[in-house]
């Protein structure tokens with residue numbers, strides 16, 4: 001198997017509405033562990049989100065699109081509050097099974113919705129984030145997601161995803177073993193890597209106004225800073 005070419009035809013088990021609900025729930029809950037080790041949100045917060053919040057002189061709102069079990073949003077809100085910012089968060093996911101796996105946190109809410117619904121409701125947020133969503137989307141859905149998220153954000157959009165690379169694949173295949181039993185983490189994680197973008201590929205599909213950043217090993221960020229605040 002080669003990772004030279006992106007395998008956009010692969011389907012992840014968790015996207016199957018009929019997959020085992022117990023394994024899915026465990027998978028969503030254990031994303032909190034994998035995200036902490038592989039997703040680099042500590043650095044993304046420090047490099048991109050914290051400066052954006054510091055430039056705002058009012059309470060900030062953060063939206064997580066495709067939030068899954070919601071751990072990334074909780075972590076970003078927690079980090080922002082530790083830095084003294086007043087922040088509330090909304091996590092949305094079109095899959096009700098994901099929202100059912102979220103955990104409560106003061107000032108953070110979760111609901112079943114997608115970006116289109118939020119736009120139709122006239123919502124806006126200072127910062128819009130996502131984690132591991134871009135590689136899930138086909139070309140049409142990806143463009144809609146990027147357009148919607150840039151319309152929903154007033155200060156910053158940052159979508160973080162896996163960067164496809166042979167070393168990422170091998171390291172994940174081995175590193176995930178201790179927490180994979182009883183979940184879809186290993187199968188879907190490896191499929192995700194095969195579906196994910198290289199920086200050049202992502203650059204080629206991003207609309208004008210977006211840029212690709214790569215600060216953390218095996219990560220790729222799609223970043224957009226709206227001209228309004």
Ligand SMILES: C[S@@+](CC[C@H](N)C(=O)[O-])C[C@H]1O[C@@H](n2cnc3c(N)ncnc32)[C@H](O)[C@@H]1O
Nearest residue numbers: 031065066067068093094095098114131132133
């Ligand atoms: C691999 S999971 C990542 C979940 C979470 N962000 C995390 O990092 O743990 C991908 C999530 O994207 C959601 N998703 C799929 N299509 C979406 C779309 N068009 N807009 C928003 N979320 C979507 C799925 O329901 C799923 O929960």
